[in-house]
Amino acid sequence: MDIDTSDDSFDLSLEGMQASAGSQNSNSGAEGSANNVLDGLPKTIWHTKYGGTSITDNWINIHLDNKQVVNGLRYLPRQDGGSNGTFLEYEIYVSDDNGQTYSKINSGSWKSNFKWQIAKFDAREVTDVKLQPIKTTTSSTKEYGSAAEIRLFYMNDNQVNKDKLEELIKQCDIIDKNDYLNRNWDKFEKALTSTKNSCLNPNITQGEVNDLFNRLSSVFNSLEKKPTIDNPIIKPLDAKAGSSYGSNQNPINVINGVGLSGNGTLQDKHDNEKSAKTMWHTSANPGNRAWFEVDLGDVYELDEMWIWNINQINNVERGFKNVKIEYSLDEEKWLELTPEENMEFLSEGTEDYPFQFSIASGDSLISATNLNDRDHSPVKFNGIEAQYIKITAAPIAGEGSWGQNYFGLSELRFTRYFKADKSELQELYNESLVLNEANYTSESWVTFANAMTDAKAVLDRADASQEEVNNVKTILQNAKNALVEVVIKTNKTALEIAIEMAESANLENIVPAVVEEFNAALENAQTVYTNANATQEEVDNAFTRLANVMHMLEFFKGNKELLQKQVDQINGLEADKYIESTWNAMLPVLANVNAMQEEVDEVYSELVRAFVNLRLKPNKDILADLINKANGLNRENYSEASLKGLDAKVEKAKTVLNNPKASQEEVEAAAAELTKVLAGLEAKPVETVKPVDTTVSVKTGDDGLLGIFTSLSVLSIAGLSLFKKRRLNREQDLMNTENSN
Structure with a gap:
């Protein structure tokens, strides 16, 4: 069955594995220990002793912590650029008794390269697998052995592992076409569809699965993402030049990232390859052919161009110096770019070639050199639309180049123009505005305040780049995080004691x-005590409040038993039978739940006195009847003088009648006075007897007077009797009250 030598899907787990060797150099950097072949780090290697040993001692053994079925081994040669000790011919031995005895199971040869190599053999249940070199790449006088990684595997001939391929298909399915450039998308879609269809074949072999994986991976990796605000770098489509020294110094080297190390950012560094194989330069004395053109593959709004001038060691004077920069939408109509206003270059320039590139240093790794101003600024396009960029150097050596008669570049990178997104910076700035300087140390606040000033400046600038926004946001966030709060030193000893008590x-x-106040004061004191930021004033106030309420803990509730008994007796009385003022004076304060004993005793005494001072309402019926009779007299029958005296007594009687606080004595006195004045009324004399008169006696027309006088005496006696009876009843009530107390 075919197998991809780099496929690790059939490898046994490294857990519990150990490596040992017949020879190993003591650790020297990344070289030495046999266990380096199991660490998953290709840059670390196992290496035999540098002094050389017999090839028979240059074996390496992999020990398993328990028996497992194995039918193959994968070997990765050293990846550090060296070749000493790489296995070319080998023998494989296995043991099932923890290395006590071994038996040979396979032998073979491998190609001399840096790729994974594979050896298959009959399946065995083993504890150890030993790889013995027969031939290695060594010097003519010394034998060595080396390896970067070694893996053991078990692969069933009928087993097909599609895990890696299916995972790749899932990854391809979820990507968004809108995130990628169109240039390879159609090829990718066709490869994905073909891979899915082939994967459905029930008879597919492992070799076919591996081939499908490799082809789809290759196409997938060829996709190029569109520039974004977070990564605005444009991937150019092509490059050409008016002159090239040779095929190794191809113009494509300037746009494909070869020679750059880093993460694909503007901070990447370029090498100083001695033959300029990672760069481009012209042939000697190119004259007007000293130009370089880039096809960006699409029309973009351009922001900047970053430059790594030629960094060929000992030949940095070949770098572009004074140049003109042109741009075009269609490669037919060209417009020339002009430097930004007030830009000054450090060396003398030429009018026709207004830009000046910095010379490289020739160091092993250099950052972007850019323009030859004080800040090494990139070229600014400020949103100009273009697909093609052409850079033409002045044709004379020393003007178009930095001295040599060859002209060249290492790398160019272009960024797309985006209006910077300042929303996150603005949010952070707004959050930071509420911070109070008094709460932080002066040293940390100064750094923070400077970061706030810089952030405000970027927020106010309409032309701020996303990179500037991101940088100042990071600085502000770091400064905010680094603020050191002022430690407030307070003495809480007294408060602690008060809380404990x-x-x-x-x-x-x-x-x-x-x-109620005690509980509130205690809760407040506990809160202040546990607050690490509480001020001394807050601590002192909490202590004072708690101490003050603790002083009141002798305020005991009074015993109201006697008072309640007196009140119960009063509750049996009818209020409307007593003078209102005396009744109101007697109302208790029993409802005051906070009354202490002294207050209760005082209220009890006052209540008894008020009870004793109760006064029954007097009977005013006779007085009211007298007033009515007086008002009903025929005033024409009486002398003016006697009526005047009557009117005065009637008004006095009315006052007593209307006074709710009037006593029985006052009512009786008013009635007696009114009776007396009625009896003393003087009739007017009559000279002739009217026809209707039957007697010469005085006729007043007030026949009721005699009845009044008669009833008055009767009522007076009855009223006096009733008054005396009520007084006796009241005195008896008082005696009963005193006896019960």
Whole structure:
């Protein structure tokens, strides 16, 4: 069965495996230990002793922690660029008794390259597999052995493992066409459809599965993502030049990333390959053919062009110097780009070639060299639309180049123009505005304040790039995270003691108002005590409040038993039988739940006095009847002088009648006075006897007066009797009350 030598889907787990060797150099950097072949790191290797050993001692053994079925081995030669010790011919031995005895199971040869090699043999249940070199790539005088990684596997001839292929298909299914350039998309879709159909074949072999995986992986990896705001780098389609030194110095080297190390960003670094095989340069003295053109593959709004000038070691003077830059939508009509206003270059330039590129250093790895100004700025396009960019150097060596008669470049990268997204920076800035300087140390605040100033400047700039926005956001976030809060030193000893005492206090029989304030003060004190940021003023206030309420814990509720008994007696009385003012004066304060004993005793005394001072309402019927009779007299029958005296007494009687607080004595006195004045009324004298008169006696027309006087005496006696009876009843009530107390 065919197998992809790099396919690890049939490998045994590395867990529990151990490696040992007949010879191993003591660790020297990434070389030495036999266990390096099991670490999953191709850059670390097992290597025999540097002094050389007999080839028979250059074996390596893989030990399993328990017996497992094995029918193959994979061997990865060293990947560090060296070749000493690479196995070319081999023998394989196995053991099922933990290495006590071995038997040969296979032998063969491998190609001399850096790829995974494979050896298959009959399936055996084993504890150890030993790889013995017969021939290695070694010097003529010394024998070595080496390996980067070794794996054991078990593969059933009828078993087909599609896991990796199916995982790749899932990955391909979920990608969005809108995220990728069109240039390879059709080829990718056809390969994906073909792979899915072939995968349904029930008779597919492992070799066919491996081939499908490799082809689909290749097409998938050829897809190129469109520039995004987070990664605005454009992937150019092609490049050409007016002159090239040779096939190794191809213009395509300037746009394909060869020679760059990094993560595909503008911070990548370029090598200094001595033959410029990772760069491009012209033939000697190219003259007007010293130009370089890039096809971006589509029309873009351009932002910047980053430049890595030629970095060929000992030949950096071949780099472009004074150049002109043109752009086009269709490669027919060209427009020239002009440097930004106030840009100054560090060396003398030429009017026709207004841009000046920096010279490279020739160091092993260099960052983008860009323009030869103080900041090594990239070329700014500021949103200009173009698909083609052409750079033409001045034709004379020393003007178009930095001195040599060859002209060249290492790498160019272009970025798409995006309006920067400042939303996250704005949100962070707004959040940071509410922070209070007083809460942080001055040193950390200064850094934070500077970051805030820089962030505000970027937010206010309409032309700020996304990179600038992202950078200043990171700086501000870091400065915010690095703020150091001021440690407030407070003395909580007194508060701690007060809380401890309060938590053990007995609140039984304490008046409710004090209990309520006590609980609130204690809760506040506990909160302040546990607050690491509480100020000394807050601590002191919490202590004072708790201490003050603890001073009130002697405020016991009064015993109201006697008071309640007196109130119960009063509750049996009828309020409307007593003068309102005396009744109101007697109302208790029993409802005051917070009354203490002293207050209860005082209320009891006042209540008894008020009870004793109760006064029955007097009977005012006779007085009211007298007033009515007086008002009903025929005033023409009486002298003016006597009527005047009557009117005065009637008004006085009315005052007593309308006074709810009037006593029985006052009512009787008013009635007696009114009776007396009625009896003393003087009739007007009559000179002639009217025809209707039957007697010469005074006729007043008020026949009821005699009845009044008669009934008045009777009512007075009855009223006096009733008054005396009520007084006796009241005195008896008082005696009963005193006896019960």
